[in-house]
Amino acid sequence: MSALGPARYGKDNVRVLKVERDAKTGIQTVVEMTVCVLLEGDIETSYTKADNSVIVATDSIKNTIYITARQNPVTPPELFGSILGTHFIEKYNHIHAAHVNIITHRWERMDVDGKPHAHSFIQPGAETRDVQVDVVEGKGISINSAIKGLTVLKSTGSQFWGFLRDEYTTLKETWDRILSTDVAANWQWRQFANVAEVKADVGKFNAAYEAARKITLKTFAEDVSASVQATMYKMGEQILAAAPLLETVEYSLPNKHYFEIDLSWHKGLKNTGKDAEVYAPQSNPNGLIKCTVARAGQKAKL
Template identity: 35%
Template sequence: MPAMLGQNQYGKAESRVVRITRNGAVHHIKDLNVSVALSGDLTATHLTGSNADVLTTDATKNTVFAFAKEHGIASAEQFGMRLARHFVTSQEAITTARIRIEEYVWERIPPSDTREARHSFVRANRETRTAQITYDGERWQIISGLTGLTVLNSTDSEFHGYVKDRYTTLQETRDRILATEVNARWRHGATDDAGVAGADWDDVYARARDCLLQAFAETYSYSLQQTLYAMGTRVVDRCPGIDEIRLSLPNKHHFLVDLEPFGLKNDNEVYFVADRPYGLIEATVLREGAEAGLAVL
């Protein structure tokens, strides 16, 4: 039987754009990594090589830079929405645009005297903010998130009562370090123009991040699965605009060092960290009645 063209898309990946906003002597910085993917009626270019409906990937890259200048970058979500709408409405052959964005945070360097730190920054040693915006001309799907948010509880975590077979060597513990690197994506419930217009994406991000941190800190944990569910539930319960969150939590194992050969007692004080292999706990938490819409991380 003859071959058939399936789902396809094209675009420019990882256009790194830095936008400086100068309010007099005080500067502000936005640092994004933007990937554009376009899909639609592009059969001809695959089957015959005709480029009549192809907007070049170089043009999509240039659009990212031009929009950063012309419109500024209020937030990753807002910038991605502006780009997605532009590509779908300006190109007849394009029916869907997906914009993926990573944002890198910079903080002001504290001044050494009484002068305000106005234009000196240090790359923050913190998580990377993410956004994915998809638009088909009528409906939006906006997925925000973060990667690399490293957290640790030095107590209030136990792990015992698990299945034991002939290969089990892990000892039960009633007091352990619980550490993980939070990777999360959350789907906003609003999908039409009225629902997404005027949304304060920075505020929603800050609230979701705070919920994740607060739930991690406040949950007495008997398993990382339990902690994950508490974190996801906190976001869904306290962020009304979020319908679904998917969390991927690698367990950053901390093991007690055996100090007995040195005549020393290790009273939950000295640990070594094993970076691999590691347990990986993943799950999705949904608002009641919401349909799942997040792909696996």
């Protein structure tokens, strides 16, 4: 005998670009997203009985994303995800949970002759602003916001020494090294009862994102890092202090290595220690450091 376990389905990789036009100023703004919506509910028979009558077609889900984007603001993405997820559990009686993931691709306004252009933009890299919104009937709205793909590097101001040494250790201690990582940071908001509560705090989502990004960059640049662990904890502490509605902050930081190259074999050319200028970037293996920072008295979920 067998039984169906947890199941959900939906539409993934729905690409959306929305252009907002200010008729008075002529200034336009673009927002590009990749959206995924997965639904849960009384859909067991579609798996076990080949009963398609309980399936909201994934094509309908895709069209709903487009229509909702046309009829509602798409920024901040936390609000758009809440509106979109709530639509599905209110529209279909047998759907009890909607899981919305939004990846917002970063576009920056182009500068032309030293002035921001009204309708031209540049994409600076792979950095995205991600949001996971889970709308569950009877439980409310859970929102997790994130920064992904923010690549940073500093050429000094990082140390690593005093670590445990045993018969497996070959790594040398260093008091000055290159530090680079691809930032993946996310922060969990307190539970919201409904879309009205999300709207009441709508201004705090962009503020938290801007604060988290600024704190991450500033701390990375200015901290004389004893380790990636110590630096990421400082980041999490500051973000929690800046945004009172957050419950936890989580970081996942790969340590992207750049190794010195000993060139002394070539006519005694110095290129190690304080004389190092040319390094070999490494793709793998790499260190990977993670942590969750929670408010005092609140247990972090690992």
